[in-house]
Amino acid sequence: MTSNETLKERVQNGEQVEPSEDLPEEYKRAAQRMIQFHANSEIVGTLPEKQWIKKAPSLQRKRAISAKVQDEAGHAQVLYRTAETLGLKDREEMLNDLINGDSKYVTVFNYPTKTWADAAYIAMFIDGAAMFRQGSLTASSYAPYARGLRKICYEESFHVKHGEDIVRSLATGSKKEQQLMQDAIDRWYEPTLQFFGPRDHMSDHTDELFEWGLKLKSNDELRQEYLENFYVPKLEKYGLEVPDDKLSYDEDAERWNYKELDWDRFLEVSRGNGPVNDERLTDRREALENNDWVRRAAGVA
Structure with a gap:
Protein backbone atom coordinates (compact mmCIF):
# COMPACT_ATOMS: atom_id res chain seq x y z
CA MET A 1 0.00 0.00 0.00
CA THR A 2 1.42 3.42 -1.00
CA SER A 3 1.73 6.30 1.49
CA ASN A 4 -1.14 8.05 -0.31
CA GLU A 5 -3.39 5.01 0.07
CA THR A 6 -2.41 4.62 3.74
CA LEU A 7 -3.27 8.22 4.51
CA LYS A 8 -6.57 8.00 2.65
CA GLU A 9 -7.47 4.90 4.63
CA ARG A 10 -6.62 6.66 7.91
CA VAL A 11 -8.64 9.79 7.19
CA GLN A 12 -11.57 7.77 5.85
CA ALA A 39 -8.90 32.70 4.84
CA ASN A 40 -9.48 34.90 1.79
CA SER A 41 -13.23 34.74 2.41
CA GLU A 42 -12.85 35.86 6.01
CA ILE A 43 -10.70 38.87 5.22
CA VAL A 44 -12.73 39.98 2.19
CA GLY A 45 -15.84 39.35 4.27
CA THR A 46 -14.90 42.29 6.51
CA LEU A 47 -15.45 44.73 3.64
CA PRO A 48 -19.24 44.60 3.07
CA GLU A 49 -19.83 45.38 6.75
CA LYS A 50 -16.89 47.71 7.46
CA GLN A 51 -18.58 50.53 5.59
CA TRP A 52 -21.51 50.35 8.04
CA ILE A 53 -19.45 50.98 11.18
CA LYS A 54 -19.83 54.74 10.81
CA LYS A 55 -23.36 54.51 9.40
CA ALA A 56 -24.87 52.21 12.05
CA PRO A 57 -27.90 53.87 13.70
CA SER A 58 -26.62 53.92 17.31
CA LEU A 59 -23.42 53.78 19.31
CA GLN A 60 -24.33 50.28 20.50
CA ARG A 61 -24.76 49.10 16.90
CA LYS A 62 -21.47 50.76 15.87
CA ARG A 63 -19.59 48.99 18.65
CA ALA A 64 -21.16 45.63 17.84
CA ILE A 65 -20.47 45.70 14.11
CA SER A 66 -16.95 47.05 14.75
CA ALA A 67 -16.25 44.09 17.04
CA LYS A 68 -17.65 41.71 14.42
CA VAL A 69 -15.40 43.10 11.68
CA GLN A 70 -12.42 42.77 14.02
CA ASP A 71 -13.34 39.14 14.70
CA GLU A 72 -13.51 38.33 10.99
CA ALA A 73 -10.04 39.80 10.42
CA GLY A 74 -8.82 37.67 13.31
CA HIS A 75 -10.34 34.58 11.70
CA ALA A 76 -8.38 35.31 8.54
CA GLN A 77 -5.18 35.59 10.59
CA VAL A 78 -5.82 32.21 12.23
CA LEU A 79 -6.51 30.58 8.86
CA TYR A 80 -3.54 32.06 7.01
CA ARG A 81 -1.29 30.90 9.85
CA THR A 82 -2.92 27.47 9.70
CA ALA A 83 -2.28 27.27 5.97
CA GLU A 84 1.37 28.20 6.58
CA THR A 85 1.82 25.00 8.62
CA LEU A 86 1.50 23.05 5.35
CA GLY A 87 4.83 24.54 4.27
CA LEU A 88 3.74 25.52 0.75
CA LYS A 89 3.19 29.28 1.06
CA ASP A 90 3.68 31.99 3.64
CA ARG A 91 1.03 34.57 4.55
CA GLU A 92 2.54 37.28 2.33
CA GLU A 93 2.37 34.99 -0.70
CA MET A 94 -1.26 34.17 0.05
CA LEU A 95 -2.20 37.84 0.43
CA ASN A 96 -0.48 38.60 -2.87
CA ASP A 97 -2.41 35.75 -4.49
CA LEU A 98 -5.60 37.37 -3.24
CA ILE A 99 -4.98 40.95 -4.39
CA ASN A 100 -3.59 39.74 -7.74
CA GLY A 101 -6.73 37.72 -8.36
CA ASP A 102 -4.84 34.41 -8.36
CA SER A 103 -6.89 32.83 -5.57
CA LYS A 104 -10.60 32.92 -4.85
CA TYR A 105 -13.06 33.59 -2.04
CA VAL A 106 -16.80 33.07 -1.65
CA THR A 107 -18.74 34.91 -4.34
CA VAL A 108 -21.36 36.28 -1.93
CA PHE A 109 -18.98 39.07 -0.89
CA ASN A 110 -18.91 40.44 -4.43
CA TYR A 111 -22.35 42.01 -4.03
CA PRO A 112 -22.90 45.52 -2.60
CA THR A 113 -24.39 46.23 0.83
CA LYS A 114 -26.81 48.98 -0.09
CA THR A 115 -28.68 49.43 3.20
CA TRP A 116 -28.41 48.82 6.94
CA ALA A 117 -30.69 45.81 6.40
CA ASP A 118 -27.99 44.28 4.18
CA ALA A 119 -25.53 44.46 7.07
CA ALA A 120 -28.13 42.77 9.29
CA TYR A 121 -28.75 40.09 6.65
CA ILE A 122 -25.05 39.28 6.27
CA ALA A 123 -24.53 38.95 10.01
CA MET A 124 -27.50 36.66 10.49
CA PHE A 125 -27.97 34.70 7.29
CA ILE A 126 -24.52 34.64 5.66
CA ASP A 127 -22.79 33.98 8.96
CA GLY A 128 -25.55 31.46 9.66
CA ALA A 129 -24.63 29.70 6.43
CA ALA A 130 -20.97 29.86 7.45
CA MET A 131 -21.85 28.09 10.70
CA PHE A 132 -23.22 25.12 8.76
CA ARG A 133 -20.28 25.04 6.37
CA GLN A 134 -17.56 25.52 8.97
CA GLY A 135 -19.25 23.40 11.62
CA SER A 136 -19.07 20.42 9.29
CA LEU A 137 -15.30 20.98 8.96
CA THR A 138 -14.43 20.81 12.66
CA ALA A 139 -13.89 17.11 11.99
CA SER A 140 -11.73 17.76 8.91
CA SER A 141 -8.70 15.52 8.60
CA TYR A 142 -6.17 18.36 8.92
CA ALA A 143 -5.99 18.78 12.68
CA PRO A 144 -4.74 22.41 12.84
CA TYR A 145 -7.63 23.48 10.61
CA ALA A 146 -10.18 21.58 12.69
CA ARG A 147 -8.85 23.14 15.90
CA GLY A 148 -8.90 26.64 14.47
CA LEU A 149 -12.46 26.21 13.27
CA ARG A 150 -13.74 25.39 16.74
CA LYS A 151 -12.70 28.84 17.93
CA ILE A 152 -13.99 30.50 14.78
CA CYS A 153 -17.39 28.79 15.00
CA TYR A 154 -17.74 29.87 18.63
CA GLU A 155 -17.29 33.51 17.61
CA GLU A 156 -19.50 33.14 14.53
CA SER A 157 -22.37 32.03 16.76
CA PHE A 158 -22.22 35.45 18.45
CA HIS A 159 -22.18 37.16 15.05
CA VAL A 160 -25.39 35.36 14.13
CA LYS A 161 -27.04 36.53 17.37
CA HIS A 162 -25.88 40.09 16.66
CA GLY A 163 -27.40 39.88 13.16
CA GLU A 164 -30.62 38.34 14.39
CA ASP A 165 -31.07 41.14 16.90
CA ILE A 166 -30.96 43.70 14.07
CA VAL A 167 -33.20 41.59 11.81
CA ARG A 168 -35.73 41.27 14.65
CA SER A 169 -35.68 45.03 15.17
CA LEU A 170 -36.30 45.75 11.49
CA ALA A 171 -38.84 42.96 10.92
CA THR A 172 -40.96 44.09 13.87
CA GLY A 173 -40.45 47.81 13.27
CA SER A 174 -42.21 50.32 11.05
CA LYS A 175 -43.59 49.45 7.61
CA LYS A 176 -40.57 51.16 6.09
CA GLU A 177 -38.17 49.09 8.20
CA GLN A 178 -40.01 45.87 7.38
CA GLN A 179 -39.83 46.64 3.66
CA LEU A 180 -36.13 47.47 3.98
CA MET A 181 -35.54 44.02 5.49
CA GLN A 182 -37.65 42.25 2.87
CA ASP A 183 -35.84 44.05 0.05
CA ALA A 184 -32.52 42.81 1.44
CA ILE A 185 -33.83 39.24 1.55
CA ASP A 186 -35.07 39.50 -2.03
CA ARG A 187 -31.64 40.62 -3.27
CA TRP A 188 -29.53 38.24 -1.21
CA TYR A 189 -31.56 35.03 -1.51
CA GLU A 190 -29.80 33.55 -4.54
CA PRO A 191 -26.23 34.57 -3.56
CA THR A 192 -26.91 33.05 -0.13
CA LEU A 193 -27.84 29.63 -1.51
CA GLN A 194 -24.79 29.87 -3.78
CA PHE A 195 -22.62 30.51 -0.71
CA PHE A 196 -22.22 26.74 -0.29
CA GLY A 197 -20.65 26.46 -3.72
CA PRO A 198 -21.80 24.95 -7.01
CA ARG A 199 -24.00 21.88 -7.30
CA ASP A 200 -22.04 18.74 -6.46
CA HIS A 201 -21.80 17.56 -10.06
CA MET A 202 -20.33 20.94 -11.10
CA SER A 203 -17.40 21.01 -8.66
CA ASP A 204 -13.90 20.17 -9.92
CA HIS A 205 -12.39 19.44 -6.51
CA THR A 206 -15.17 17.78 -4.49
CA ASP A 207 -14.04 14.17 -4.96
CA GLU A 208 -10.44 15.00 -4.03
CA LEU A 209 -11.46 16.81 -0.86
CA PHE A 210 -13.65 13.89 0.21
CA GLU A 211 -10.92 11.35 -0.55
CA TRP A 212 -8.50 13.20 1.73
CA GLY A 213 -11.09 13.65 4.47
CA LEU A 214 -10.74 17.43 4.23
CA LYS A 215 -14.42 17.87 3.47
CA LEU A 216 -17.13 15.74 5.05
CA LYS A 217 -20.41 17.04 3.61
CA SER A 218 -21.22 18.02 0.04
CA ASN A 219 -22.37 21.47 -1.08
CA ASP A 220 -25.89 20.21 -1.76
CA GLU A 221 -26.10 18.46 1.63
CA LEU A 222 -25.14 21.66 3.41
CA ARG A 223 -27.59 23.72 1.36
CA GLN A 224 -30.40 21.37 2.35
CA GLU A 225 -29.46 21.44 6.04
CA TYR A 226 -29.33 25.22 5.99
CA LEU A 227 -32.75 25.58 4.39
CA GLU A 228 -34.31 23.05 6.75
CA ASN A 229 -32.73 24.04 10.05
CA PHE A 230 -32.07 27.75 9.75
CA TYR A 231 -33.11 29.81 6.73
CA VAL A 232 -36.76 28.90 6.31
CA PRO A 233 -37.59 28.67 10.05
CA LYS A 234 -35.96 32.05 10.77
CA LEU A 235 -37.78 33.83 7.94
CA GLU A 236 -41.08 32.34 9.09
CA LYS A 237 -40.36 33.33 12.69
CA TYR A 238 -40.10 37.01 11.76
CA GLY A 239 -42.89 37.04 9.18
CA LEU A 240 -40.53 37.54 6.25
CA GLU A 241 -41.19 36.08 2.81
CA VAL A 242 -38.97 33.64 0.94
CA PRO A 243 -38.49 35.18 -2.53
CA ASP A 244 -38.89 31.85 -4.32
CA ASP A 245 -42.32 30.64 -5.44
CA LYS A 246 -40.82 27.20 -6.17
CA LEU A 247 -39.48 26.64 -2.68
CA SER A 248 -41.29 23.67 -1.18
CA TYR A 249 -40.52 20.64 0.92
CA ASP A 250 -40.77 17.22 -0.75
CA GLU A 251 -41.95 14.87 1.99
CA ASP A 252 -41.16 11.73 -0.03
CA ALA A 253 -37.63 12.77 -0.96
CA GLU A 254 -37.13 14.56 2.38
CA ARG A 255 -35.52 17.54 0.71
CA TRP A 256 -36.25 21.14 -0.24
CA ASN A 257 -36.94 22.00 -3.86
CA TYR A 258 -36.08 25.51 -4.98
CA LYS A 259 -35.79 27.48 -8.19
CA GLU A 260 -32.80 26.69 -10.36
CA LEU A 261 -30.04 29.08 -9.40
CA ASP A 262 -28.17 31.08 -12.01
CA TRP A 263 -24.95 29.11 -12.03
CA ASP A 264 -23.62 30.88 -15.12
CA ARG A 265 -23.82 34.11 -13.16
CA PHE A 266 -22.17 32.41 -10.17
CA LEU A 267 -19.22 31.32 -12.33
CA GLU A 268 -18.88 34.80 -13.83
CA VAL A 269 -18.72 36.35 -10.36
CA SER A 270 -16.20 33.73 -9.19
CA ARG A 271 -14.01 34.63 -12.18
CA GLY A 272 -13.89 38.25 -11.06
CA ASN A 273 -16.80 39.73 -12.98
CA GLY A 274 -19.22 40.46 -10.13
CA PRO A 275 -20.76 43.83 -9.19
CA VAL A 276 -17.98 44.81 -6.78
CA ASN A 277 -15.11 42.36 -7.42
CA ASP A 278 -12.74 45.14 -8.46
CA GLU A 279 -13.75 47.30 -5.49
CA ARG A 280 -13.13 44.46 -3.03
CA LEU A 281 -9.64 43.68 -4.35
CA THR A 282 -8.75 47.38 -4.57
CA ASP A 283 -9.74 47.79 -0.91
CA ARG A 284 -7.59 44.82 0.11
CA ARG A 285 -4.65 46.05 -1.97
CA GLU A 286 -4.83 49.53 -0.45
CA ALA A 287 -5.12 48.09 3.06
CA LEU A 288 -2.00 46.00 2.46
CA GLU A 289 -0.06 48.96 1.08
CA ASN A 290 -1.24 51.48 3.68
CA ASN A 291 -0.27 49.21 6.56
CA ASP A 292 3.12 48.21 5.19
CA TRP A 293 4.81 50.55 7.70
CA VAL A 294 3.24 48.57 10.57
CA ARG A 295 4.66 45.29 9.29
CA ARG A 296 8.10 46.90 8.78
CA ALA A 297 8.04 48.42 12.27
CA ALA A 298 7.13 45.03 13.70
CA GLY A 299 9.91 43.41 11.69
CA VAL A 300 7.61 41.12 9.71
CA ALA A 301 7.70 42.84 6.32
Missing part, protein backbone atom coordinates in the same frame (compact mmCIF):
# COMPACT_ATOMS: atom_id res chain seq x y z
CA ASN A 13 -11.63 6.12 9.27
CA GLY A 14 -11.93 9.52 10.92
CA GLU A 15 -8.30 10.09 11.89
CA GLN A 16 -6.76 13.55 11.80
CA VAL A 17 -3.20 14.35 10.77
CA GLU A 18 -0.66 16.88 12.00
CA PRO A 19 1.79 19.01 9.98
CA SER A 20 4.69 17.17 11.63
CA GLU A 21 3.77 14.06 9.65
CA ASP A 22 5.18 13.20 6.23
CA LEU A 23 2.11 14.28 4.26
CA PRO A 24 1.80 13.62 0.52
CA GLU A 25 2.13 16.65 -1.74
CA GLU A 26 -1.35 15.97 -3.17
CA TYR A 27 -2.85 16.21 0.32
CA LYS A 28 -0.98 19.40 1.15
CA ARG A 29 -2.00 21.09 -2.12
CA ALA A 30 -5.66 20.21 -1.59
CA ALA A 31 -5.57 21.45 2.01
CA GLN A 32 -3.73 24.62 0.98
CA ARG A 33 -6.32 25.49 -1.65
CA MET A 34 -9.21 24.87 0.75
CA ILE A 35 -7.81 26.75 3.76
CA GLN A 36 -6.47 29.65 1.70
CA PHE A 37 -9.93 30.03 0.10
CA HIS A 38 -11.45 30.16 3.57
Whole structure:
Protein backbone atom coordinates (compact mmCIF):
# COMPACT_ATOMS: atom_id res chain seq x y z
CA MET A 1 0.00 0.00 0.00
CA THR A 2 1.42 3.42 -1.00
CA SER A 3 1.73 6.30 1.49
CA ASN A 4 -1.14 8.05 -0.31
CA GLU A 5 -3.39 5.01 0.07
CA THR A 6 -2.41 4.62 3.74
CA LEU A 7 -3.27 8.22 4.51
CA LYS A 8 -6.57 8.00 2.65
CA GLU A 9 -7.47 4.90 4.63
CA ARG A 10 -6.62 6.66 7.91
CA VAL A 11 -8.64 9.79 7.19
CA GLN A 12 -11.57 7.77 5.85
CA ASN A 13 -11.63 6.12 9.27
CA GLY A 14 -11.93 9.52 10.92
CA GLU A 15 -8.30 10.09 11.89
CA GLN A 16 -6.76 13.55 11.80
CA VAL A 17 -3.20 14.35 10.77
CA GLU A 18 -0.66 16.88 12.00
CA PRO A 19 1.79 19.01 9.98
CA SER A 20 4.69 17.17 11.63
CA GLU A 21 3.77 14.06 9.65
CA ASP A 22 5.18 13.20 6.23
CA LEU A 23 2.11 14.28 4.26
CA PRO A 24 1.80 13.62 0.52
CA GLU A 25 2.13 16.65 -1.74
CA GLU A 26 -1.35 15.97 -3.17
CA TYR A 27 -2.85 16.21 0.32
CA LYS A 28 -0.98 19.40 1.15
CA ARG A 29 -2.00 21.09 -2.12
CA ALA A 30 -5.66 20.21 -1.59
CA ALA A 31 -5.57 21.45 2.01
CA GLN A 32 -3.73 24.62 0.98
CA ARG A 33 -6.32 25.49 -1.65
CA MET A 34 -9.21 24.87 0.75
CA ILE A 35 -7.81 26.75 3.76
CA GLN A 36 -6.47 29.65 1.70
CA PHE A 37 -9.93 30.03 0.10
CA HIS A 38 -11.45 30.16 3.57
CA ALA A 39 -8.90 32.70 4.84
CA ASN A 40 -9.48 34.90 1.79
CA SER A 41 -13.23 34.74 2.41
CA GLU A 42 -12.85 35.86 6.01
CA ILE A 43 -10.70 38.87 5.22
CA VAL A 44 -12.73 39.98 2.19
CA GLY A 45 -15.84 39.35 4.27
CA THR A 46 -14.90 42.29 6.51
CA LEU A 47 -15.45 44.73 3.64
CA PRO A 48 -19.24 44.60 3.07
CA GLU A 49 -19.83 45.38 6.75
CA LYS A 50 -16.89 47.71 7.46
CA GLN A 51 -18.58 50.53 5.59
CA TRP A 52 -21.51 50.35 8.04
CA ILE A 53 -19.45 50.98 11.18
CA LYS A 54 -19.83 54.74 10.81
CA LYS A 55 -23.36 54.51 9.40
CA ALA A 56 -24.87 52.21 12.05
CA PRO A 57 -27.90 53.87 13.70
CA SER A 58 -26.62 53.92 17.31
CA LEU A 59 -23.42 53.78 19.31
CA GLN A 60 -24.33 50.28 20.50
CA ARG A 61 -24.76 49.10 16.90
CA LYS A 62 -21.47 50.76 15.87
CA ARG A 63 -19.59 48.99 18.65
CA ALA A 64 -21.16 45.63 17.84
CA ILE A 65 -20.47 45.70 14.11
CA SER A 66 -16.95 47.05 14.75
CA ALA A 67 -16.25 44.09 17.04
CA LYS A 68 -17.65 41.71 14.42
CA VAL A 69 -15.40 43.10 11.68
CA GLN A 70 -12.42 42.77 14.02
CA ASP A 71 -13.34 39.14 14.70
CA GLU A 72 -13.51 38.33 10.99
CA ALA A 73 -10.04 39.80 10.42
CA GLY A 74 -8.82 37.67 13.31
CA HIS A 75 -10.34 34.58 11.70
CA ALA A 76 -8.38 35.31 8.54
CA GLN A 77 -5.18 35.59 10.59
CA VAL A 78 -5.82 32.21 12.23
CA LEU A 79 -6.51 30.58 8.86
CA TYR A 80 -3.54 32.06 7.01
CA ARG A 81 -1.29 30.90 9.85
CA THR A 82 -2.92 27.47 9.70
CA ALA A 83 -2.28 27.27 5.97
CA GLU A 84 1.37 28.20 6.58
CA THR A 85 1.82 25.00 8.62
CA LEU A 86 1.50 23.05 5.35
CA GLY A 87 4.83 24.54 4.27
CA LEU A 88 3.74 25.52 0.75
CA LYS A 89 3.19 29.28 1.06
CA ASP A 90 3.68 31.99 3.64
CA ARG A 91 1.03 34.57 4.55
CA GLU A 92 2.54 37.28 2.33
CA GLU A 93 2.37 34.99 -0.70
CA MET A 94 -1.26 34.17 0.05
CA LEU A 95 -2.20 37.84 0.43
CA ASN A 96 -0.48 38.60 -2.87
CA ASP A 97 -2.41 35.75 -4.49
CA LEU A 98 -5.60 37.37 -3.24
CA ILE A 99 -4.98 40.95 -4.39
CA ASN A 100 -3.59 39.74 -7.74
CA GLY A 101 -6.73 37.72 -8.36
CA ASP A 102 -4.84 34.41 -8.36
CA SER A 103 -6.89 32.83 -5.57
CA LYS A 104 -10.60 32.92 -4.85
CA TYR A 105 -13.06 33.59 -2.04
CA VAL A 106 -16.80 33.07 -1.65
CA THR A 107 -18.74 34.91 -4.34
CA VAL A 108 -21.36 36.28 -1.93
CA PHE A 109 -18.98 39.07 -0.89
CA ASN A 110 -18.91 40.44 -4.43
CA TYR A 111 -22.35 42.01 -4.03
CA PRO A 112 -22.90 45.52 -2.60
CA THR A 113 -24.39 46.23 0.83
CA LYS A 114 -26.81 48.98 -0.09
CA THR A 115 -28.68 49.43 3.20
CA TRP A 116 -28.41 48.82 6.94
CA ALA A 117 -30.69 45.81 6.40
CA ASP A 118 -27.99 44.28 4.18
CA ALA A 119 -25.53 44.46 7.07
CA ALA A 120 -28.13 42.77 9.29
CA TYR A 121 -28.75 40.09 6.65
CA ILE A 122 -25.05 39.28 6.27
CA ALA A 123 -24.53 38.95 10.01
CA MET A 124 -27.50 36.66 10.49
CA PHE A 125 -27.97 34.70 7.29
CA ILE A 126 -24.52 34.64 5.66
CA ASP A 127 -22.79 33.98 8.96
CA GLY A 128 -25.55 31.46 9.66
CA ALA A 129 -24.63 29.70 6.43
CA ALA A 130 -20.97 29.86 7.45
CA MET A 131 -21.85 28.09 10.70
CA PHE A 132 -23.22 25.12 8.76
CA ARG A 133 -20.28 25.04 6.37
CA GLN A 134 -17.56 25.52 8.97
CA GLY A 135 -19.25 23.40 11.62
CA SER A 136 -19.07 20.42 9.29
CA LEU A 137 -15.30 20.98 8.96
CA THR A 138 -14.43 20.81 12.66
CA ALA A 139 -13.89 17.11 11.99
CA SER A 140 -11.73 17.76 8.91
CA SER A 141 -8.70 15.52 8.60
CA TYR A 142 -6.17 18.36 8.92
CA ALA A 143 -5.99 18.78 12.68
CA PRO A 144 -4.74 22.41 12.84
CA TYR A 145 -7.63 23.48 10.61
CA ALA A 146 -10.18 21.58 12.69
CA ARG A 147 -8.85 23.14 15.90
CA GLY A 148 -8.90 26.64 14.47
CA LEU A 149 -12.46 26.21 13.27
CA ARG A 150 -13.74 25.39 16.74
CA LYS A 151 -12.70 28.84 17.93
CA ILE A 152 -13.99 30.50 14.78
CA CYS A 153 -17.39 28.79 15.00
CA TYR A 154 -17.74 29.87 18.63
CA GLU A 155 -17.29 33.51 17.61
CA GLU A 156 -19.50 33.14 14.53
CA SER A 157 -22.37 32.03 16.76
CA PHE A 158 -22.22 35.45 18.45
CA HIS A 159 -22.18 37.16 15.05
CA VAL A 160 -25.39 35.36 14.13
CA LYS A 161 -27.04 36.53 17.37
CA HIS A 162 -25.88 40.09 16.66
CA GLY A 163 -27.40 39.88 13.16
CA GLU A 164 -30.62 38.34 14.39
CA ASP A 165 -31.07 41.14 16.90
CA ILE A 166 -30.96 43.70 14.07
CA VAL A 167 -33.20 41.59 11.81
CA ARG A 168 -35.73 41.27 14.65
CA SER A 169 -35.68 45.03 15.17
CA LEU A 170 -36.30 45.75 11.49
CA ALA A 171 -38.84 42.96 10.92
CA THR A 172 -40.96 44.09 13.87
CA GLY A 173 -40.45 47.81 13.27
CA SER A 174 -42.21 50.32 11.05
CA LYS A 175 -43.59 49.45 7.61
CA LYS A 176 -40.57 51.16 6.09
CA GLU A 177 -38.17 49.09 8.20
CA GLN A 178 -40.01 45.87 7.38
CA GLN A 179 -39.83 46.64 3.66
CA LEU A 180 -36.13 47.47 3.98
CA MET A 181 -35.54 44.02 5.49
CA GLN A 182 -37.65 42.25 2.87
CA ASP A 183 -35.84 44.05 0.05
CA ALA A 184 -32.52 42.81 1.44
CA ILE A 185 -33.83 39.24 1.55
CA ASP A 186 -35.07 39.50 -2.03
CA ARG A 187 -31.64 40.62 -3.27
CA TRP A 188 -29.53 38.24 -1.21
CA TYR A 189 -31.56 35.03 -1.51
CA GLU A 190 -29.80 33.55 -4.54
CA PRO A 191 -26.23 34.57 -3.56
CA THR A 192 -26.91 33.05 -0.13
CA LEU A 193 -27.84 29.63 -1.51
CA GLN A 194 -24.79 29.87 -3.78
CA PHE A 195 -22.62 30.51 -0.71
CA PHE A 196 -22.22 26.74 -0.29
CA GLY A 197 -20.65 26.46 -3.72
CA PRO A 198 -21.80 24.95 -7.01
CA ARG A 199 -24.00 21.88 -7.30
CA ASP A 200 -22.04 18.74 -6.46
CA HIS A 201 -21.80 17.56 -10.06
CA MET A 202 -20.33 20.94 -11.10
CA SER A 203 -17.40 21.01 -8.66
CA ASP A 204 -13.90 20.17 -9.92
CA HIS A 205 -12.39 19.44 -6.51
CA THR A 206 -15.17 17.78 -4.49
CA ASP A 207 -14.04 14.17 -4.96
CA GLU A 208 -10.44 15.00 -4.03
CA LEU A 209 -11.46 16.81 -0.86
CA PHE A 210 -13.65 13.89 0.21
CA GLU A 211 -10.92 11.35 -0.55
CA TRP A 212 -8.50 13.20 1.73
CA GLY A 213 -11.09 13.65 4.47
CA LEU A 214 -10.74 17.43 4.23
CA LYS A 215 -14.42 17.87 3.47
CA LEU A 216 -17.13 15.74 5.05
CA LYS A 217 -20.41 17.04 3.61
CA SER A 218 -21.22 18.02 0.04
CA ASN A 219 -22.37 21.47 -1.08
CA ASP A 220 -25.89 20.21 -1.76
CA GLU A 221 -26.10 18.46 1.63
CA LEU A 222 -25.14 21.66 3.41
CA ARG A 223 -27.59 23.72 1.36
CA GLN A 224 -30.40 21.37 2.35
CA GLU A 225 -29.46 21.44 6.04
CA TYR A 226 -29.33 25.22 5.99
CA LEU A 227 -32.75 25.58 4.39
CA GLU A 228 -34.31 23.05 6.75
CA ASN A 229 -32.73 24.04 10.05
CA PHE A 230 -32.07 27.75 9.75
CA TYR A 231 -33.11 29.81 6.73
CA VAL A 232 -36.76 28.90 6.31
CA PRO A 233 -37.59 28.67 10.05
CA LYS A 234 -35.96 32.05 10.77
CA LEU A 235 -37.78 33.83 7.94
CA GLU A 236 -41.08 32.34 9.09
CA LYS A 237 -40.36 33.33 12.69
CA TYR A 238 -40.10 37.01 11.76
CA GLY A 239 -42.89 37.04 9.18
CA LEU A 240 -40.53 37.54 6.25
CA GLU A 241 -41.19 36.08 2.81
CA VAL A 242 -38.97 33.64 0.94
CA PRO A 243 -38.49 35.18 -2.53
CA ASP A 244 -38.89 31.85 -4.32
CA ASP A 245 -42.32 30.64 -5.44
CA LYS A 246 -40.82 27.20 -6.17
CA LEU A 247 -39.48 26.64 -2.68
CA SER A 248 -41.29 23.67 -1.18
CA TYR A 249 -40.52 20.64 0.92
CA ASP A 250 -40.77 17.22 -0.75
CA GLU A 251 -41.95 14.87 1.99
CA ASP A 252 -41.16 11.73 -0.03
CA ALA A 253 -37.63 12.77 -0.96
CA GLU A 254 -37.13 14.56 2.38
CA ARG A 255 -35.52 17.54 0.71
CA TRP A 256 -36.25 21.14 -0.24
CA ASN A 257 -36.94 22.00 -3.86
CA TYR A 258 -36.08 25.51 -4.98
CA LYS A 259 -35.79 27.48 -8.19
CA GLU A 260 -32.80 26.69 -10.36
CA LEU A 261 -30.04 29.08 -9.40
CA ASP A 262 -28.17 31.08 -12.01
CA TRP A 263 -24.95 29.11 -12.03
CA ASP A 264 -23.62 30.88 -15.12
CA ARG A 265 -23.82 34.11 -13.16
CA PHE A 266 -22.17 32.41 -10.17
CA LEU A 267 -19.22 31.32 -12.33
CA GLU A 268 -18.88 34.80 -13.83
CA VAL A 269 -18.72 36.35 -10.36
CA SER A 270 -16.20 33.73 -9.19
CA ARG A 271 -14.01 34.63 -12.18
CA GLY A 272 -13.89 38.25 -11.06
CA ASN A 273 -16.80 39.73 -12.98
CA GLY A 274 -19.22 40.46 -10.13
CA PRO A 275 -20.76 43.83 -9.19
CA VAL A 276 -17.98 44.81 -6.78
CA ASN A 277 -15.11 42.36 -7.42
CA ASP A 278 -12.74 45.14 -8.46
CA GLU A 279 -13.75 47.30 -5.49
CA ARG A 280 -13.13 44.46 -3.03
CA LEU A 281 -9.64 43.68 -4.35
CA THR A 282 -8.75 47.38 -4.57
CA ASP A 283 -9.74 47.79 -0.91
CA ARG A 284 -7.59 44.82 0.11
CA ARG A 285 -4.65 46.05 -1.97
CA GLU A 286 -4.83 49.53 -0.45
CA ALA A 287 -5.12 48.09 3.06
CA LEU A 288 -2.00 46.00 2.46
CA GLU A 289 -0.06 48.96 1.08
CA ASN A 290 -1.24 51.48 3.68
CA ASN A 291 -0.27 49.21 6.56
CA ASP A 292 3.12 48.21 5.19
CA TRP A 293 4.81 50.55 7.70
CA VAL A 294 3.24 48.57 10.57
CA ARG A 295 4.66 45.29 9.29
CA ARG A 296 8.10 46.90 8.78
CA ALA A 297 8.04 48.42 12.27
CA ALA A 298 7.13 45.03 13.70
CA GLY A 299 9.91 43.41 11.69
CA VAL A 300 7.61 41.12 9.71
CA ALA A 301 7.70 42.84 6.32
